[in-house]
Amino acid sequence: MRRTSHSRVNCPIARSLERIGDSWALLIVRDAFFGLRRFEDFQERLGIPPTTLARRLRELVAAGILERLPYQERPVRYEYVLTRKGTDLHPVLLGLLAWGNRHYAPAGPIVEVARTSTGERVRPVTVDAATGERLRGPEFRFVPGPGASGATKAWLEERGERPFQSPR
């Protein structure tokens, strides 16, 4: 988290990774999605050294991904809950889930997404919200947005003509 400084870099991926470019951070967020809230529960589930857990939780709170809320007075005890910014990480975790299922689960997918009402398995894919078209192939490309610096614009101009490579 503090090991490298990417936040000055004009790239949204680098800026994201500065906050969550650490396995423990993302595993804490994963378990927060599954409803864990308390220090002891994260520690037990993750088998993480307590000092590392304390540091990661502090960093996730500082980044606005988790909120620290008192759940008990005398003595005050705190729990950690995902903020909206935290729940916005759902697609990242879903991407990691799909990749792990595909490449590191020789006995078949470990965790899948299902429709609650029918139990049917669901295959998540990324599409254009407006048209529903799958995002892949040369019809899609990366372009500079309003926040792009001159250097980013030049980089994308030089490199951005490459087809958007989406796997499936």
Add this chain to the structure above:
Amino acid sequence: MRRTSHSRVNCPIARSLERIGDSWALLIVRDAFFGLRRFEDFQERLGIPPTTLARRLRELVAAGILERLPYQERPVRYEYVLTRKGTDLHPVLLGLLAWGNRHYAPAGPIVEVARTSTGERVRPVTVDAATGERLRGPEFRFVPGPGASGATKAWLEERGERPFQSPR
């Protein structure tokens, strides 16, 4: 990459993070998507210490994410190209891109996806491939797949009734 060992854990996210749970690894993959192939080009673009870059490239090749190919004889020089397993990481990078654009780009998105033919901006969303329905809310949940261990099944049974929280 070697710092923690999550691969024995019966979780696809943990197994993914063991290979790419490192900022530099994902930034190398990002730039490989943009067509960088050579050691010097990664080094220049990333400002990464050469020993770190060499180690990360070795690990990414060992993980089957990059392939190391000779591009010159006498002396032999190598370049690094994404494998299919590497391009399968596209949705993860897209998720990080969206999150960074949303939360760390005060002047507006830095890099966006556009339709090549019209230049129109595209908003990527995750849907069920079969129905096109957005994956969010209580209609979707995580369930054990064929590769789930007994412990994973128990964990999901205990926790899996939670609604699938997808942000937008």
